[in-house]
Amino acid sequence: MYRKVLKGCFIKLSSISTASFFGMTREIRDQMHRMRENLSTFSFRVFGHECQRYFEVAYLLVLPVAVFLITTMSLLIHGCTSVTCTTFKT
């Protein structure tokens, strides 16, 4: 499965580089057009549907951790170490 995904991503990336080096064929132009549409809807869709599924899984797994890390950093930057700021004075 992962080979298929990598292949899909590779074809799309290589088509972009091919177009930039050798001029755009009609097919590539159409593909680029579709990609621009995808880009306008959401940036992660640039790699097509196989990658999208993996992106979704990664998003679900990573977002709580990311929010957790950002807020912890934010608290530390503001000199406040979580609950010690308010209730449990030591």
Place this chain on the structure above:
Amino acid sequence: MYFGYVHNFQDLIDRYGLPYYSVRFGLIFPLIVLVKVFGPVNGYLVFVYSMFLLAGVPLYLLFRQRFSVHAAILAYAILVSSPWFARTVFWTYPDASAVPYLVAAIALMFLELEHRRLGNFAIGFLVAMAANSHFFALSIGGLSGVAYFVYYKNTLWVRLRRDIPWMVAGFGLVFIGGMVGYYACCHRMNFLNSTLGMLQWNIKGSGSIYQVPFLTLLKLNHLYLLPFLALSTALLLRRIDVRDRSLCLAALTCLGASISFYIGYEFSTEIALLELFYYFSFLLVPCILCMTLVPVVLARAGDSEFQILNVALASFLLPSLIIAHGFQRSLENVPVYWVWLVLAFTLFLIPLASRFKKATPYVIFPFALSVQIALLSSSDQGFSYYALMYGTTDQKSLSRYLLGLKFIETMPKFKDDGRPIYFWYSKGDKLANSLQSTYLWEYSRIMDGNKATDGLPSLAGINVDLLRKRSSLVLFDRDRKIVNQGIKELNHIGVPFAVKETREICEGKLCYTIAVLNVNANNEEVERSWRESRELTVALDWSRSPEGAKINRTEPIIRVTTPSKAWSYAATASMVFSEQPSAQHGIVRILVSVQQASAGVGFLGRDERSFIKRVDIQPLHTPQEFFLEFGDLRELRKFVIQAWNRDESAQVQLLEFSVRETPSSKR
């Protein structure tokens, strides 16, 4: 308290039986398993993480199926970044698991799954797990049924026939699992008795002690979020696309039913619901749907759906991440009328947005801001406190957590010495209070809850009767001198004890000195006082025995069989003095024989509801003598014999009962 059950389950069960805290296995059992597998710190983090995924993934799938991937991403981001959800999940209280279970259940309810039977089974399973985390969750789970009826109204009977048996199967399996689990660990099948007793106590209005005045309630900014979300969703219903209407209507009715239930229940039973966070948090279940549906539906009605969803994503993430967690203190003093203004302004914009498509993106940001401001500016400590819960794994909080583990390790186990454990510590030290709460607060501290006391090392306001029992007494403080002073005070009042162990537990900069004393039963001092006191004639006028109890009044011995339900009264007698005590101070002597199980004897005060003094008596083959001292004998109204903390029947024989008043010079 639940931290105590997670790390010290068997000892607490041995000591206190099955109080209602211990049967909240929806929270306790998963945490025990994760802590055993991943260790105490990582296990807790894995639990929190899995609760995020449990609530978030079904919600994501629902919005992905009903709307689009972009809407699903927004729904998940709103949930994860919400301080409401953070406050719910980031503490070891039953709503930490109950709310995610319910969010998952309600999302699955609207999902058209390929494996429908499995989905329905999961819904029943999740609602039962929520109910066994906190019994109140059952009412919210039941109210979600209103949304189910509205959503599937056209195919209701077919759905009911198809879905309900599988939901019931999932629901039943959890309860059967609970019965088997509690039988395996605690030799008890019926684990719901104590919970139902607590529920009865609440319905009677006893929970009114936690209620705040109505005017204070009106100052809680976060409460205005409820009508705001209901009105926002209602305003969209008129112009909504037909395909989205059923879900919006279902979410709205669920929210409306939940709000009505809260208000109706709060004012009819006089229980505190809206003012307590662990009840308010359950409203997240219908609110999260409305909170997400409003921007998603607005985006669909707008010119560019995906761009508007991007704006919504940024609007929800940025304020919560930057304002809430970075500059949270700046929101602490937002007056309630500012919140009204923001909410009213947004409510004014929503109909405009549904009429003029170009205005839609301009409504999204005020909507997100309204939600966050109402939550984070609440005058109640809850949100400002729990918004910060995301950062609880910093070094200091982690130190407290690890200190709690060391504290539990230091304590003797009940199965080793069979001694009840009591704690004496400084009442002003909140962390000490948290540490002792791992042994269920009121169950184990010698400081009398009805009296003003500073705690260790002052003897004022402590329950001296507990010091006359054979027990383990634990003195602990950050200052070793305070602990030593406490030991001296005990010596001074003649408490016979041997120091079993003195240990210092440290974690980071936090250190506590802990002294574990083996206290032996001794009534020498009070016996002397008893001999020098004047006897009063008192008659016990026994009332009819309650259901499940037996009383045999063959004078002079009263034989009582306590009901087999924990804490139930077995016998109540009015105390009739032949003459009014002239002196206030006095002693009651009870000679009692208890067999088969522990029993409690105590005295009710003037209100005839709350105990002035109560002691538990362990079963022994020989009669036991108790001396109970009272500051004012005139306050004694009723004498009570009751079952103690287990669902076991005890045989109690009251052999002697006498009262003496102490001359003022002997106090």
